[in-house]
Amino acid sequence: MNILVVGSGGREHAIIWKLAQSSKAEKIYCAPGNGGIADIAECLPVDAVDIEGMVQATKQKKIDLVVVAPDDPLAKGMVDAMQKNGIRAFGPTAEAARIESSKGFSKNLMKKYGIPTADYALFSDWEEALEYLNNQKYPLVVKADGLALGKGVIICSSQKEAEDAVIGIMKEKRFGEAGRKVVIEEFLEGTEVSILAFTDGKTIVPMPGSQDHKRALDGDKGLNTGGMGTFSPSRIYTPELAQNCMEKIYLPTINALNSEGITFKGVLYFGLILTKDGPKVLEYNARFGDPETQVVLPALETDLVDIFEAVIDGKLDRISVNWSEKASVCVIMASGGYPSSYKKGYEIKGIEQAEADSNIIVFHAGTKKEKGRYYTNGGRVLGVTAVDTDLSKARERAYRAVEKINFKDAHYRKDIGLNSFS
């Protein structure tokens, strides 16, 4: 079978790494891919959001299965376009992906069907939003309705900050059309856990829980990033909690979508926060998480091609999805300055030495390969994943590998997977 994975990050590298282990995968393509993906798949120069170009490439390369990984092409209807052309594609339709691409849609869905989430109000008029801010408790959270490259969520400690956020998003259109509406919601306190789940719209199969470290600096300080490291399994996501979430959150979400006439097929990601009043949904994503995928897929024992096919065919109940008991830690190595401005084009050395340990996988994100050498090409450069029998061993192993890799101004957190992040 010929497979095409759409995207270019560490998440896509992890998906391809897993697909490559399947005896059913003959040739794997990636568009546009990166320096590390180029070692295990053929990269095609098609932009991840170029729907027409992707359909053409799929026909030209006689692709049997397309996996659409990033949020943008899903929200723009790449899976719908593939289906129209008779191509099998893994991922939700644009309508189903609204659970991520419109926060207003997902909040209204949760409210209508009693799924636990933060209290909120939705506005499409900035003056009304400003007026609402007069009678609120602070901190509170202002969110752009649409996709905003992970920057559309602003935690505001005062009314002034919230007013600035509303004006920036709605009046000045800092995130363009994504800011046509805003959600203003209650600030919740608790530990965040990411649950990725395979679903065919009827059956839902959650993967092991993982936790992401979003801030740039040790001790959860500094700016928010796309994620500086992850670990799995989560220590606080116990089997009892998983059962509770299945009953109160996962199945109700699938049922809610079905009641609205929407069949979600793909990976549904629950961004949970464990509050003193129980688990609540902070957000949904309509895709695999990055860098959650880099710690979850190494524990998957079932053939990923079989899972993707079962999801597409609506037969997820017919296969059993198995996981090893192993733990994984992924440390992101970023370009100095990320998530603000940073330079690109520095040579990366030591990847081979790090991977001499067979329990280390170096997933590439912002890299490119030229004449056999790797160069930095983005903010998050590498995700160094270690697999071991428990989290503390995986953590030590990951950092031993990270120390073997170097590029100019490399930055990484030293506290990924520490016990203090319970």
Ligand code: AMP
């Ligand atoms: P979202 O994209 O909605 O998940 O928001 C990104 C991040 O903002 C989350 O992972 C949380 O760290 C934080 N966040 C979002 N909503 C809230 C909330 N209601 N209370 C506290 N933190 C939040």
Ligand code: GLY
């Ligand atoms: N790690 C957060 C995300 O993938 O959205």
